[in-house]
Amino acid sequence: LIDYVVCALLASIAGFVLVGHTNSADLSLASTYLLPSIAAVIIGGASIFGGRGGYSGTIIGALILTVLDGLLTLLDSPEPIKQILYGAIIFALAAAYSRLTA
Numbered sequence: 001l002i003d004y005v006v007c008a009l010l011a012s013i014a015g016f017v018l019v020g021h022t023n024s025a026d027l028s029l030a031s032t033y034l035l036p037s038i039a040a041v042i043i044g045g046a047s048i049f050g051g052r053g054g055y056s057g058t059i060i061g062a063l064i065l066t067v068l069d070g071l072l073t074l075l076d077s078p079e080p081i082k083q084i085l086y087g088a089i090i091f092a093l094a095a096a097y098s099r100l101t102a
Contacts (some may be wrong), residue, residue, distance in 0.1 A: 030081060036085035040065045048094045049101070 019025050034037075040067050044061030046053025 001032045032083070033081055036065050036069070037088070039086045042090055042093045045095055047101075048090070049097065 015030075018030055022029060040061040041053065041058050042048055042061070043064055044053070044057030044059070068085075069082065072083065072085070
């Protein structure tokens with residue numbers, strides 16, 4: 001139970017930081033961060049089907065996605081293309097993990 005409380009506390013702090021960063025509050029403000037956050041965890045080695053994962057892999061996955069996002073920004077890629085790429089990464093790694101565990 002304490003894990004859920006800590007998670008909710010950290011999520012609310014992150015929400016306050018995001019609102020302070022953008023100077024506005026909107027329900028869909030963080031929707032562009034959803035797929036990259038899931039992709040970072042999956043790239044880091046956490047199983048999408050549950051059961052294992054770690055902090056160090058998630059940090060490495062976040063660093064990889066930061067470099068990829070910087071590269072896509074440098075190439076002047078629009079946001080929908082980035083979201084499609086993140087979804088493709090999640091789909092490809094989920095398929096690879098299911099093949100490895102089957």
